[in-house]
C-alpha cells in the first residue's frame with residue numbers, strides 16, 4: 001500500500017496546501033480536531049520521529065513553531081497544541097512522520113474522539129485566515 005503523504009508531496013493526490021517548499025509542506029488535516037488543524041510534513045518519507053534525520057526534524061518543528069506563533073500571536077488563538085504521534089498505541093495513523101499544529105479556540109468543543117470531516121467551506125476559511133501570515137513561516141525558516 002502506498003503512503004498518502006508521499007502521494008500528496010508528489011501531487012498524485014490533492015490536499016489543501018498552506019505552505020510548501022523543496023522539502024516540507026503544511027496541509028490541512030482532513031479530519032480536524034479544531035478549525036485550523038494543520039499537519040507539517042517533510043516530503044521525504046520517514047516512518048516516525050525516531051526514524052527522521054535531525055536536520056529534517058529541526059525544519060519540521062521550526063515550521064510547526066511558526067504556525068503556532070501565527071495562531072497565538074497573529075490570530076489570537078487562546079491556545080495551541082503541537083504534537084507528533086509515533087506508533088499505533090500513540091495514535092499514529094499515517095506512518096510518515098508529521099507534526100500536528102492544533103489551534104485551540106474558546107469553546108472549540110475539543111474531545112479526543114471529536115474529530116469531524118473537513119469540508120471545502122471550512123478549508124477555504126482556514127486558507128484565508130492564514131494566507132496573510134505565511135511570512136512568519138518564511139522568516140522562521142530563514143533563521144535555520
Ligand SMILES: [Zn+2]
Pocket residue numbers: 003004005006007044045046095096
Ligand atoms: Zn510517505
